Amino acid sequence: MDQKHQRAIAVIAHIDHGKSTLSDRLLQLTGTVGDRDMRAQYLDRMDLERERGISIKAAAVRMNYRANNGETYQINLIDTPGHVDFGYEVSRSLAACDGVLLLVDAAQGIEAQTLTNLYLAVDAGLEVIPILNKIDLPAAQPEKYAQELAQLIGSEPEDVHRISAKTGEGVAELLEAIVERVSPPKGDPEAPLRALVFDSVYDSYRGVIAYLRVVDGRIKSREEIAFMVTGVEVEADEIGIMAPDLTPVSELETGEVGYLISGIKEVRLAKVGDTVTTRHNRAAEPLPGYQEPKPMVFAGIYPIEGDDFPLLRDALDKLQLNDAALVYEPESSTALGFGFRCGFLGLLHMEIVRERLEREFDLSLIATAPSVGYEIELTSAERLEVHNPTDMPDPSQIESINEPYVDVMVVTPTDYTGTVMQLCQGRRGDLQGMNYLSPERVEIHYKMPLGEIIFDFFDQLKSQTKGYASLDYEAAGMQPSKLVRVDVLLNAQPVDAFSTIVHRDKAYDYGKTMTERLRKLIPRQLFDVPIQAAIGSRIISRETVKAKRKDVTAKCYGGDITRKRKLLERQKEGKRRMKQIGTVEVPQTAFIEALRVDSDGASS
């Protein structure tokens, strides 16, 4: 189809603001999905996504829309992930679009991540169609939030669409607005092929399916193509469109959105942001904006049953086929055995990976406290990158430590301004500015260490603002910090799984929290067990698990030796399942409990 009749749009919205429901309505209204085939949240493929009500992987769908002017338009709807961890993927989805639908819950107003994505869209020069959803809800305040949206994007409150994706009210008008207000793409059909990969998923039957938008030129089935960033050269086995099921076509023209299957088996060879060109008529330059996925959060993941290590390796290998951002390498811990140090885009990404490992591969896992990546300069002028606290050299060898910082944006009702500032200040935040969205809502900017955010910052923010504040952040480079490693020792033996890097001012609190927590988790043994927290050789906190005094059955009733033996065999089996740290027997549950991140602010 000619470019004039094409529109590619994305919906940017906060989790739960109704993006998937709106997509469903658009599919139905354009007849893309028959009423009979409709199921809720059609575009979210994985069970996990459906259950959590969020979209992890972007999907796209083509809709043919007959407008009021009698002409038929091809509208490509590109779904975007809604979480801070996937900001880069969002940016690539937006780069494949001509305009965006800014979808905001009329009862809640705009949230921080949506704001970030809106700024991205505005910076990319995309037409923004503002929409308030859920106007059917009793709590909806469309007037108030229309004002807010209008001010944000520099338009009038009357221009803000008011819809209910659930009932379908106002959705038909939206389709007209897309055709009228969003400009068609402006690619060069005669230039060499340049198609932007805006999503890439692994399918166990078909291999990698790359979703792309043809920016310049055209792509034909069976053509030899090249991925310009990775340098991979393959044949386009199949190209097609999503209508919404994968439907092969012989070619995709300039401006069209479709998919490509090429025999590639791993998503990291067909990465989001890469540019596809033809092998024999290469484009001179790839499309701008490609970034390597950069892991920001690291954690050790261990099987609870040591025998499951090979299963965990296989599972990670399989997940990586589908997740270019997941990195891992084997590591071993004296406390936890053999496992992997994994790198994630963020906490949600970590949670998703862990949940998929447990759910899809039936593994029971234990994760260490999350950590960030540190740059360490040694007194010998050598530089190190450390992802695991145990790799941190002795304090005496360290010249300086840099840690990653992030620009944090919090959007909150003004009532909670002080609360939010106090929280950020307490996490070593540095106020960068504030912007009032309306008299009731404010956007607050802080620069903060990422390491402070990964310890339950989000949960604290939510609970201290009764759920009203929202958070977004993006990487803001490395900065030197006064950091120390706190070790935890059981009976003078360091337990690597509990070592953490924290700011010097917080070391004491961390040490105290961990030793107190472990004192409650470690069962009494045959001798006193000192639990210490230490920085290098300096002990900063100490607790003792007193030796147990009684562990004996009173009698053997009526000669029932069998029962007594079974009792002791069970006790022996219990011992076998414990981890031996020096002479101390530590139950698995103690590690799991101690490493749980909880609300008192310490990693645990």
Next chain:
Amino acid sequence: MTITTAPSRSRSGEWTAEPGFGVYVHIPFCRHRCHYCDFNTYEGLDALFAPYVDALVADIDRWVGASSPATSVFFGGGTPTLLAPQQLGRILAALRARTGIESEAEITVEVNPETVDEPVFTALLQAGFNRFSIGIQSLAPHVLEGLGRTHSADRALEALAAARRAGASDLNADLIYGSPWERPGDWVRSLDGVIAAGTDHVSAYALTVEEGTPLHTLVATGRVPDVDGDVQAERHAVADEYLRAAGFDRYETSNWARPGRASRHNVLYWSGGNYAGFGAGAHAHVDGRRWWSERLPRDFIAAVEDRASTEAGFELLDDSQRGPEALMLGLRLTSGVDLSALKVLYGEEFLVAREPEIERLVTSGLLEQSGSWLRLAQRSTMLANDIICRLL
């Protein structure tokens, strides 16, 4: 085989290498079931007393097991003295006729203070019993009340005195310590009381909250505080101190005796000896085969009436299991176990495999070794399970 895995003592107090042969008889009836009790015993089955005695006698009559005469007999319960002395005597006579009972044998019957008086003791002595184990539990009224015992402290002491008057020469006082109702002074008074009353043997058991008992429910729902292991360890130490001062020696975790008064039947259990068991839910062991009979009195009676076996289950242990089991049992005895005897009986292999662990425990002072004898250190007594399960 005349080798024993642990030294036992004859009634005259002499060491003997002969492990002997025991007989256990179970009487599964109580007037009132105590809330902490998880034994195989039932209230309100008075109608079964007579058929049960008949069944026991018939089951003993048809016994075809080991033929050596019993060196110890133990009538436990339940409350054996709910049965008339004549009924108990009839069962004992059946045993004497069937398995034989050595003239020096220790013949114990458990006695509940409220079911006995001097004439009963006299009748029991005449029936052939020569040792009474009296369930005193405590001499503190509020502890007795907490435990749900219906006798008074005075009644308990009176039972001891009545037994003496009837001519009993071998008395055990059964005590329970470390219950949530007990204060430190209560325990000392109970010990003093039974020592003063002239008991020959004291069994002192830490109260255990067993799953499935009413007490367990009371504790689980917070209506009664749980027992405290530290307190119980402390009370055990107090018992040891008081009883030693009064001339008792502790020969097993929970058992103290005046010289020569250690219970031979008790020691038999802990030295891996052979014993027959008669009655509902009774356990027996002969040479590595352990078995137990039908738990419910009516099932036991029915099996005997049908001329069917009363056996409800069994297990067979080979040498590789008997060795560790002998360690598990023998280490409860103050004397410990004779490793050289174990080696002869069950082979060397299981000991070789456990040598490093034994060495570690000896080095850390939890076990003591002298010559071929291995025993728990004094401080390990109340930690026996943790130590022993490492050697299983």
